[in-house]
Amino acid sequence: MYQVIGTGKSRAMRVLWMLEELGQPYEHIAVNPHSEGVTPFNPAGKVPVLIADGTPITDSTAILTFLADRHGQLTHPAGTLDRARQDSLTQFVLDEFDAALWLAARHSFVLPEEMRLAAIKNTLRWEFERSQHTLVQRMAEDGFLMGERMTVPDIILAHCLTWALTARFPITEHRLTGYLEMMRQRDPYRRALAR
Incomplete structure (x- = not known):
C-alpha cells in the first residue's frame, strides 16, 4: 500500500x-x-x-x-511520439500555470512579509491568461488534453485551474472552464477531494 x-x-x-x-x-x-x-x-x-x-x-x-x-x-508508453506530446503538455502546464500560481502564492503568504512584491501578481495574472490562449490551441478538440484518453497532464492542469479560482486568477478561455467542470465531475476526483 x-x-x-x-x-x-x-x-x-x-x-x-x-x-x-x-x-x-x-x-x-x-x-x-x-x-x-x-x-x-x-x-x-x-x-x-x-x-x-x-x-x-x-x-x-x-x-x-x-x-x-x-x-x-x-500515460502513453515511454519512447513514443504520444509520450513526447504528453510530456510536452506536462512541461507547458508546469511552466505556464503551476509556476505562475506558485510565484503568486510565494508573494502572498509564503515569503516573509518584507520580501513580498504584491505588484508581481498583476504580471502573473496577465501571463496566466495569455498561457490559457496558447493551451487551448494545443488541446484536442474534445475530451481530455490529448483527446479520448486522460493522461498525467490532465490531473496537473485541472489542479492548477482549481488553484487559480482560489487564487483569483481568472479562467478566461471557455474551453478551459468546460474542461475543468468535466474533470471535477469525475468520481475519483470527488473521492480524493473528500479526503
Missing part, C-alpha cells in the same frame, strides 16, 4: 486523485509542509511525498509519472 504525505489542500491532491483514478489502495497522512511528519522523508519539507515500497518519492509530477508508468495507466 502506498502512503501519501501532505494535506489535500496542497499538490498532494494530485497524488490522491491519481491513486483514486488508478484504483490503488493508499494511506493518507495529512500533514503540513515543513512539519515533523514530512522532514524525515524530504529534508526540504515540501509535500507531497509518496512512500512506495519503503522509498520516499518527492515532487508531484515525478510521483504522477512514476505511478502512471508503474501501473500502465494515464
